[in-house]
Amino acid sequence: MSFTEPKDLSRRQLLRAAGATAATAGAVMAFPAIAQSKKFGGVKLRGAAYQHGFFNHLKKYIPEFEAATGITVDLQLSAFPVYNQQADLELSSGGSAWDFCNVTFIFAARWVAAGLLQDLDTFSRDTKYTPASWSPDDFVKGAQLPYMDAAGKTYGYAWEGGAMLMGISRMDLMKKYNLKPPTTFEELGKVAEAMHGKDDMAGFVSSNLHHWYLPPYMQGFGGDVFANPPGDITPTLTTSAAVEAVDFYTRLLSKYSPQGVLSYTEDQARAALIGGRANINIHSSSWVTSMLTAPESKVKETALVMRMPAGPKGDFPASNSQGLGIPKNAKNKEAAWEFIKWALSPEITTRIVKDTGHSSICRRAVISGADHKRVNTINGQDLSKLYLEVLEQPGKTRNYMAYRTVKEFPVVSDVLNKAVERVVSGQMKAAESMKVAQDAAVDALRRTGARV
Amino acid sequence: MTTTRYKRPGHVAAWAVPLLLFVMLLPFLWLLQMSFKPTPMILEFPPRLLFMPTVEHYVGLWQGGFPESFVNSLITSGVSTLMALVIGVPAAYALSRWSGRGRFGLGLSILLTRMAPPIAFTIPFFLAYRYLGLLDTRTGLILIYMTFNLPLVIWMMQPFFDAVPASLEEAALMDGAGFPTVFAEIVLPMVSAGIAATAILCFLYAWNDFFFALILTRTDARTAPVAVVNFMNYEGWEWGKIAAGGSLVMAPVLLFSLMVRRYLVSGLTAGAVKG
């Protein structure tokens, strides 16, 4: 009558129960496959995306998919800039080398508007291909916006949501100097200035994607990138709000950021933040929350993640997403949909959150679920709630992310980058730089045939 | 003619040359040592000069799709060099013996093909390859490498053929040999040094190409130089791997160049100075 017997018994019971659950889960997951009984047996899918933690996690589960459906999946990952350029060329030239691919947010509007992607509603809303339980409407609206055309058709499903949040790495120092976390732009400027140089730390840090960081300030001061996107795409880069925004943002970069910040990649900015070498970084949640989750983070105990400050004219935190889509001329569209359906299914999404803690996924049901909340409550901070809030913001107020859905945005984004670089490197003042930017944007837009 | 060096009065510091060499090669040596340093030590300062070298970066490379890119580089460079030699050496000979008038014009057009900015060819080639299905194939790269290898062969070999007197050929011809035989058995052996030098240079230029491979390949035919750039990871610049990748990519051409260093000098000077 060993003391451990009851434990053994219950452990065995637990194991049995777990086994049963796993079998059921597996059965649920394999449901689409069973229903089709390997009709895609022997198909080889070729897909491409950029290197991201999500795909590393997904790759571990792919053998299950292959076993269940008979499809072989060849997923090629490349570095972000390399992938983007090749994908843009591949899709623009109507290639059929890929069956599914990542729809990068900067290019989503361009690809959708140019008809380079397959309309996924034909698959997702047809019970012949997709069971109702897959619920395409479960994807957070804000994350899906870039993949929808004017008529509301869907060309991509989001696997990654970027909700712009503010990360403060040294709350202990802030308390020491009696500083409260900023809630307005003005306060942000003051806090950055006050903390700059303390303990060998920069007050602020950013990276070279200014076309992503700048618009919230432009909108917060009352301006926008275009006059009334997506209809009227006249650039509005010389309004006083725009100039004020550039002035503010460039001041943060030139006065309170580490040296060489203009050439920082996102990773370098993140490294500075989690190493405690910079105090504030405003970027997508998956970058900022690494202060709390990354193993090499030195600021786990002193970090705070919160909503970014609001401007005098409103609160417009940017949100973006990355999606999976099917190129227009793909050879194995139905099989490709099988893969996307599986990869973004509620079951796989839940598993990824549970098994790996990776939580920048886009299904509302999963985000509101217990696992997501558990994984994302760190040091008493409910990151889950913040993430969802920002992603849903464009749906609530006006769709202020509409500028992203303009297909010519890549050209204007380059113009914005250069404008900020010119000011921070001291070549021009904000007003002059934005005037140059406006001219360049109008020129470039006209060359693409747009009427501005 | 005695080739005496003109000596400066001796004491331009006895060690100036190796010192200058060391300074000039510092950046290259730094990359090399970084490829063997364990990751945490890479960001250390002052940099540790004595450390336990590790091959973890090279091992990591080998598992990440790098070998395929290496093979692609080898094949595209090797085959394009071979083809350029086969077609170009006889052409260089022909140009050398050309008695007609178009020699300058011909030479200029050949030089131009070598000197044009790559983008001049990439746009038409990209569109053509898209149509022909040659994008992301080794054949596609080999073809476009010929645009600079072939002119290089002709440009380089011509002076070597110039140096072979026509009287030699005539002597053999008088003995009844046909022209092809004369060419293959008399003329070619005399320019073998030039062929070796040219072959190495062709291989080098093809191997080092970045632009064409960047635009015309995706993943199947990706070459080593593009693969190195691929390490610029979305979630982190893996310094060790980048250094290892760079070191690997430069290894073959370094080796070859040093092997034929004698010919490198004569190859370049024969081409440019004696045009």
Next chain:
Amino acid sequence: MPATPALSYEAQRRRFTRMAIAPSLLFLLLVAGLPTAFLLVTSLTPGSLVNPGSLTDFREPLANYQNLVTDKRFHETLWVQARLSLYTVVLQVLLGTGMALLVHSGQDRWQSLRHLFVIPMVLPPIVVAVIWKLIYTPDISPIFHTAKALGFMLPAFTSHADFALAAIVVADTWEWAPFTYLMVLAALQNLPGEYVEAARMDGANALRVFQHIVLPYIAPVLMVCTLFRLIDSIKAFPLIFLITGGGPGSVTEVTNYYAYLLAFNYGELGYSSAVTVVLLSITVVISWLAMRLNRNISHQD
């Protein structure tokens, strides 16, 4: 019958040479001539990858070139290109010549080392770009750490408007100085020793010897080097692609890089072709000059 064999040799030779050069000419016509023509044609269209049909739209053939005249960004790139070419060529020639003189004067002792100087030149340009990108990254570069340890802050060169171009120039000079070095060294090795000895015996010191004997001798080589390097400098790509991306702003954006952005980032193939045609024309003019000079030099020998 002495005349007949000579004629038949000539005829044989002519036939052989024609056959020998035909494949090359054909091939070059196909892979170089045709694309160039294609490029010219494309430059007359508003060709864009996302607009099917735009590649054959000849309604406004000169539109691209008219846009070029008013495109301020394009003019900027020409100016940046001119400055980059000037600085790199001058510095490369100076440094390369200096290296050659030094190595040549220490000839016997450092025989085996002299070939190692060519290493920067044979490295893949993208690897050179990686090396220098690392050198210019404040976080990791020993240069910045050393400066900090010595007490002063170095600006981040590649994000500083005043220093970005200089950063590229330094990297480029490092990479290509060996080219001039090789040429000049070879020329020096052929310099007849008698002239130098004669001058020495007349009492000339090293500087006079250099000025009046060596320099005129290597001048033709320097000229050729300069022209070749000038043409090659127009093709500068990997350094700018990796180290500055044309920035900050547009201070390191050369014409070649602008054409690349237009074609492969914005998809404006037509406009990019027009820019490339301009670039090509400049290359043609300089190459023609180089060949003329080369021919003159070889005639003088």
